[in-house]
Amino acid sequence: MASKSGITLMNSTSSRLRLARTFLRSFSKIKSQTSATTTLSPSSPHLKRQSRRIKMAAYSSMARVAGPRRAWARALLFKLHTRPTHRTLMNTRRGGSTTTPPSSRSDNQVGKLRRLLPGGDRMDVCTLLEETANYIHCLSTQVKVMKAISDHHF
């Protein structure tokens, strides 16, 4: 949907429905896998782990709904997929060999935006802005869905 229309944002209702469906599926899965008998004190490591997993599920559902043609979605899925094993290795390697792109150093804000957007360190400015627009749209939709779920539960 989003990739077909190019710059224009995706159809809001259908994307929201898909996002809600995808996220709820993974969310319910997470909830089913965690034990309900454990005490839920807010400082417990169990809760932290679960919140991290929910966050990951939220991001991955976002990326999946956005589709594989979005650069940020691809980068996000790749990051989430290869997170536990390769992350530290990649970080050290990248810090060692390749330097940061020159625009991120000279142009402070564009560099910030690059760091915020998943996969943004490899885009030119034009693509970066376009992907940012789509990313913001998806993120706000995700936030709405999550808010609705949490409001529904409380």
Added chain:
Amino acid sequence: MEIKVGTVVGSSPIGRQSDDTGLESLQFCEEIQGLMTIPAENASSFTALLELPATQALELLHSPDSGGGATAAVVNDDSVQHCIKDVPKPYFSAFNCNLTFPTNSALIERAAKLSVLAEEHSPETTSSVPLNSSVNLEKVKNEPTTETDSNPNPLQTLISDPTVENTNQRSAKRKEREKKGKGSTKKSKNESNEDAEKLPYVHVRARRGQATDSHSLAERARREKINARMKLLQELVPGCNKISGTALVLDEIINHVQSLQRQVEFLSMRLAAVNPRVDFNIDSILAAENEPVLESSFPTMVTPLLWPEIPVSGTRQQYQPQWHFDGSVNQQAWARDEHNHHNFSTPENSLLSYDSSANSASLHSNQLKMEL
């Protein structure tokens, strides 16, 4: 050579004719045709005749021109003389070759052929001769066309208009070819640059005072693209419409993205603390978002999400024909996700072995606790 012969031979009767009858161009043409067709049959004798030195032929050509007071003869001689003046002397042999051609058409066409021939043969000399002389030759070649264009004689225009046009076109084409072939002279370089500039000039407008070379044009197009994206982002980010200035807008966008990411983090914390009800469904959740569109369009979606996998996959099956593309993506990513989840949840599963019924029961109790 044949044509020269024709003109040489024909020039004298033309002179007489013009003395007698004055200006009758049509008759003149017909007579010349008749004169020319006869020698074409026994062309070998003419070649033998006209293997004369070129100077004599030129003299023969010049003599009626000097004496002829008639306009038609003068006109015709002029047009032929142009051809001959253009061609250097060694190329008279080329005219001998021309004799073998079966030429029965009108004199006008012959003159055209001659002039074309003369201009077709001259580039050979330009290729052999260094560039400066070739430029001179070009100048020389330019002259006859301009002369014929500027010539106000109506008779000449009647007779030689198509030929002149033909020669003009052909010579223009040839000159272009020459310039492309050379590529080393300054003129052609300048022209190619102009062509390169003209192409993007159509697409991108350059206002007054703006640079028009291709780099700055491309840069301007890129900037316009970026500006369009920035406008789109401004519409997307709330409270960003009134801000002017790229830096401030970017600041606002960055803040918005950061706040959204933080919100996701916070909400995931909150959802982790929440214990899900068994009977929640998408419909009720989306109804809370002030979006009334969904009930009519997706009636099958109201199925509640239960803990076992079967109904979930059932909804997916219903879902797939509508989103083919997305369905395939979902399945891939879903498998990945399952993999992740299994990685994460293995310790928990091993520690706390539970079955679904007990889980749901405990969930209910927990939920009761939380609601209290």
